[in-house]
Amino acid sequence: MTDMGVNPAGKGFNLAVNLGGLKMKNPVTTASGTFGFGPEYAPYIDLNRLGAITVKGTTLEPRRGNPTPRIAETPAGMLNCIGLQNPGVSHFIEKDLPYLREYDVPVIVNIAGSSLEEYEKLAGRLSQAAGVSALEVNISCPNVKQGGMVFGTSCAMASDVIKAVRRSTGLPVIAKLSPNVTDIVEIAKGVADAGADAIALINTLLGMKIDIQSRKPVLGNIMGGLSGPAIRPVAVRMVWQAARAVKLPILGMGGIMTADDALEFILAGATAVAIGTANFVNPGATMDILEGIGQYMKKYHVRDINDLVGAAWK
Amino acid sequence: MPYSGLAEVVKNQKVGPEHFLMEVFSPELVREAKPGQFAHVRCTNQMDPLLRRPISLHEINHKKGSVSLLYQVVGRGTRLLSGMQAGGEIDIMGPLGNGFNIPEGARKVLIVGGGIGAAPLFPLIIELEERHIEQTVLLGARTTDDIIGYGHLAALGIRTEVATDDGSMGYKGFVTELAEKHVKDPAGPDYFFACGPNPMLRELIKLTRVSGLQGQVSLEEYMGCGVGACLACVCKTTAGGVNDPEDKNEFEYKKVCTEGPVFDAGEVILDD
Ligand SMILES: Cc1cc2nc3c(=O)[nH]c(=O)nc-3n(C[C@H](O)[C@H](O)[C@H](O)COP(=O)(O)OP(=O)(O)OC[C@H]3O[C@@H](n4cnc5c(N)ncnc54)[C@H](O)[C@@H]3O)c2cc1C
Ligand SMILES: Cc1cc2nc3c(=O)[nH]c(=O)nc-3n(C[C@H](O)[C@H](O)[C@H](O)COP(=O)(O)O)c2cc1C
Ligand code: FES
Numbered sequence: 001m002t003d004m005g006v007n008p009a010g011k012g013f014n015l016a017v018n019l020g021g022l023k024m025k026n027p028v029t030t031a032s033g034t035f036g037f038g039p040e041y042a043p044y045i046d047l048n049r050l051g052a053i054t055v056k057g058t059t060l061e062p063r064r065g066n067p068t069p070r071i072a073e074t075p076a077g078m079l080n081c082i083g084l085q086n087p088g089v090s091h092f093i094e095k096d097l098p099y100l101r102e103y104d105v106p107v108i109v110n111i112a113g114s115s116l117e118e119y120e121k122l123a124g125r126l127s128q129a130a131g132v133s134a135l136e137v138n139i140s141c142p143n144v145k146q147g148g149m150v151f152g153t154s155c156a157m158a159s160d161v162i163k164a165v166r167r168s169t170g171l172p173v174i175a176k177l178s179p180n181v182t183d184i185v186e187i188a189k190g191v192a193d194a195g196a197d198a199i200a201l202i203n204t205l206l207g208m209k210i211d212i213q214s215r216k217p218v219l220g221n222i223m224g225g226l227s228g229p230a231i232r233p234v235a236v237r238m239v240w241q242a243a244r245a246v247k248l249p250i251l252g253m254g255g256i257m258t259a260d261d262a263l264e265f266i267l268a269g270a271t272a273v274a275i276g277t278a279n280f281v282n283p284g285a286t287m288d289i290l291e292g293i294g295q296y297m298k299k300y301h302v303r304d305i306n307d308l309v310g311a312a313w314k
Numbered sequence: 315m316p317y318s319g320l321a322e323v324v325k326n327q328k329v330g331p332e333h334f335l336m337e338v339f340s341p342e343l344v345r346e347a348k349p350g351q352f353a354h355v356r357c358t359n360q361m362d363p364l365l366r367r368p369i370s371l372h373e374i375n376h377k378k379g380s381v382s383l384l385y386q387v388v389g390r391g392t393r394l395l396s397g398m399q400a401g402g403e404i405d406i407m408g409p410l411g412n413g414f415n416i417p418e419g420a421r422k423v424l425i426v427g428g429g430i431g432a433a434p435l436f437p438l439i440i441e442l443e444e445r446h447i448e449q450t451v452l453l454g455a456r457t458t459d460d461i462i463g464y465g466h467l468a469a470l471g472i473r474t475e476v477a478t479d480d481g482s483m484g485y486k487g488f489v490t491e492l493a494e495k496h497v498k499d500p501a502g503p504d505y506f507f508a509c510g511p512n513p514m515l516r517e518l519i520k521l522t523r524v525s526g527l528q529g530q531v532s533l534e535e536y537m538g539c540g541v542g543a544c545l546a547c548v549c550k551t552t553a554g555g556v557n558d559p560e561d562k563n564e565f566e567y568k569k570v571c572t573e574g575p576v577f578d579a580g581e582v583i584l585d586d
Contacts, residue, residue, distance in 0.1 A: 036543035040572075043315045044541075056545075064567060069536045071546035076362040078538070085545045085567065229361045257361065280539045281356070281364060283318050283407065 008294025014304040015294065017051070019249050019272050020197030021172040022106060022134040024051035027266065027305055028290045031253050031276030032057055032110035032136060032176075033082065034227075037096040038103070044283035047103050049290065054108040054274060055096070057138050058126075060118050062088035067220035072209045077230030077255070078277060079207050081221035084112055089122055093129045106133035108174065116164045123168040134172040136200055136251075137165050139191075155190040162194035174251060176200040179231075179238055188242040199242055200251040200274065202235045228277040229255040236268050243269025243310055257285065259292020266293075266305070267312040316541075317342035318407040324380055325400045331459050332387045333430070334396045335372070336404075341379035343408050347371055349437035350532055350576045353383060353408035354540035357394035367391045368537050368571070370434035370509075371409060381408075384462060386430040410540050411575045414438045414507055414530055416445070424496050424503035424529075425451040426518060428489055428510020432462050434532055434575075435509055443470060450475070450496060450503065454489025454514065458482040490517040497521050505529055506579070516584040529579045535570040542572035549574065550583035 007015055007026070015026040029052040030041075037055050038047055047053060065085025072079045087095070092109070100107045109132050113119035119137065126132045139161050162175050175191035177184065179202035188199055204225025209218040217223075235254025243250045252270025256262050257278045265273050278285035293305070302308055321340035329335045343353070354366040373382035387393050398404060416438075423442055427435045432453055442449050454477040455461045461483060467474045476484030477492050485492055489510075496502045506529030508518050515531050522529060538544035547570040554566035565583050568574065 034539070034544060036539075036541075040539070040541045040543040044318055065545060065548070068548060070548070071365075071536045071538050071544070073363055073365050076364055078365060080538070080544070080546060082545045085548070228364055277364070277538075280544060281366065282405075283539075283541065 008291045009297040010294070012303065013294070013297050014306070015297075017271050017305060019134070019172070019251060020174065022052065022108070022198070024106065024272055026051040026290055027272040027293070028262070028286050029108065029251070029272060029274050030054050030279065030286060031274040032138065034276040034279050037092070038100050041279065041283055045287050048105055050105050050286060051272060052106040052108050052133065053100065053103075054110055054136060055092075055100075056086055057084050057110045057112045058086050058089050058092050058122065059084060059112050060089055060122055062086065062091065069218060069220050072218045072224065074207070074209060074226065075230060077226055077228035079209055079219060079224035079226055080204070081219045081224035083221060089125050093125065097129055097131050101131040107131055108134045108136050110136040110138050110176070111165075112138040113161075116160055119161050120164040120168045123165040127169040127171055132171060134174055135165060135169060136174040136176050137161060138176050138203070139178070155186050158187050159190040159194035162191045162196050166195035172197040174198040174200050176203055177242070178203050179234060179254075180206050184238045185241050185245040188246050192246040192248050196248060198249045198251060198271075199246065200253065201242060202231070202238050202254045205231050205234065227255065229257055231255045232261060236264055239265055239270050240268040240312075244313065256289065257281065259289045259296060262289050262293060263296055263308070266308045267310070269310040269313070271306075271309050315346075316408055316410055319405070320403040321406050323398050323400055323402045323404050326396070326398050328396070329384070330462070333384065333462065334387065335382055335384050336395065336398070337373075337380050337382045338404055338406060339378070339380045340406060343406065344374060344376055344379050344381055347374045347381060347409040348413035349374070349441055350413035350434055351409035351411045352434070352575060353381065353406050354410055354537070355383070355395070355407070356405035357391040359405065363391050363394070365538065366407065366540060367395070368410075368540060370532075372433045372436055374437045384430070384433040407540060411571060412573065414532070414576050416442065416447070417505060420447055420505040422503050422505075423447055423449040424493065424506040425449055426489060426493050426506065426508040426510065426514070427451070427453050428514040429455045429460055430462065431510030431514075431532075433509075435507060436463055436466070438507060439467070439472065443472065449473070452477070452489050452492045452496070454478070454492070454510070456480065488514070488517070490514055490521065493518055494521055497525050497527050503527065508532070508579075512584050516586070519579050519582065519584065522579060530576050531579050531582060532575045533570050533577060533582065534575065537571055540571045542569050545569065547571045549577070550585065551577065551581045552583060553581060
């Protein structure tokens, strides 16, 4: 621990974790697509205090995304169909990465492709760029026509994507899985065998909403991904299953709003947690959660956060 | 830097059949607030309804260190807001967005507000007044009850014209019909500002493009973060350049929450 301010539990308590080779000073990162590229939240929190920053999904070419409305509120949750709008990997490397390099925080770049070749190229490009600490491979986005979820819902395809990325990078590879599958364990095992260093889950659950006045779907893209507290029990269950089935560390996410929620994921087997929708509700959510984890450790004399990982199995 | 946190509700009064005026004491928020910016507020401290609601700054009172929000109850969130008590606290972020920008040469300004959309125009009207820039305000709504701030404008002695769909107040018809007269008048305005429903803005943009009148419009879009991170709130613009105006595919998305909500009228594309 280099900085007291970074460790909310204080001296003698360890919050540092190792996510498949990615060293994080604490287990709290941001969920891709909910935190922009970092500067958006810099007025609200000290980015240096994050365990890592996970940026918006990046593709080889710029993507314009889906038509509006792109968001709809649902019971204790929300649907989104942003459609991976992003300026493309070259823009990211030239314009966004230099900003992030100014901070003392690892950067996880979330990547998405519509072919194996694209994933491979993306991984290659980002591995050459200074300031990228890990790749989170999105094989699970429900909001893009080709690629996206089809990769994440078929075991063979998920493995192929991870193999392709693995071939082209020396960075830690985090496979981000779709919850829209019958058997998460099978996919988790598949990506583990394919060479992933860690597993992130869950991405959003495919859902939709209909306006009874207009009698039409609310979202511009008809369907969208459900996130927020509504999906938390599903996410906790999947983290539990995946963590027990494979040896890889897990980055858990899905509806984490508070430190209590984050601890639930850690107890289920997550080594680190990502905060998504909560940022929209409370721009200081990541810091509040980090603080709360520290307090819990102090209160229950947990010297090392790693002792809590999967503690609910016992 | 925008403020984010709790602030005291000074008052929360019913000012129309579905309209409420909430004054929030927040010197931090007020300090940098400009006309046309908005606040992103939580309607509950529970997890449902989950998302914040964007509401424009209707009054910016630097002396008192407070802002007022004028809002119409249209659903669950705004209904919950209307139940908040004076003396209580509201979770508020702001000021957010870019705000209106009064151009150097503006001498004679036309203001067009539709329904509750007129709310963010009031701090602008006051600033124009303070800068002694001549202005005419046009307010439109379905019916008299939905016309906001008429008395306020009259008290300030600002030239105001009203249009209602049902003819219960002022001109019977659309506010854009009132606007047309001003826009086409050779001695008319040299700049305009507008906020209101999209059909109104679309019509106004069409009119002003024909006559070459420049201006700014404030847009609404469904929002998540309010800070430019989630890309939920985009609108189509001509920012990337347009070669063929018939080509519906030539547009560039901009974020309403950070690159707006105020846009140059010349650059926005509002689909039917
Ligand atoms: C920049 C900006 C400024 C605004 N200023 C004002 C104002 O000064 N006064 C006022 O009365 N209203 C204003 N609005 C509209 C206001 O945000 C909505 O009326 C409000 O969010 C409705 O919430 P609800 O829960 O009552 O309605 P519901 O329909 O139940 O809301 C469901 C969801 O849709 C969203 N939503 C519904 N209508 C709108 C809308 N028109 N714009 C954006 N999101 C919407 C809500 O935020 C919520 O997430 C503004 C909107 C924007 C984008
Ligand atoms: C607006 C929005 C955009 C998202 N964009 C991406 C993305 O680009 N890539 C990705 O892998 N996941 C994306 N996600 C999914 C989140 O990273 C996360 O997996 C999911 O929202 C569940 O976590 P939460 O409930 O804490 O938000 C997005 C989620 C939201 C709400
Ligand atoms: S509301 Fe998130 S980008 Fe505008």
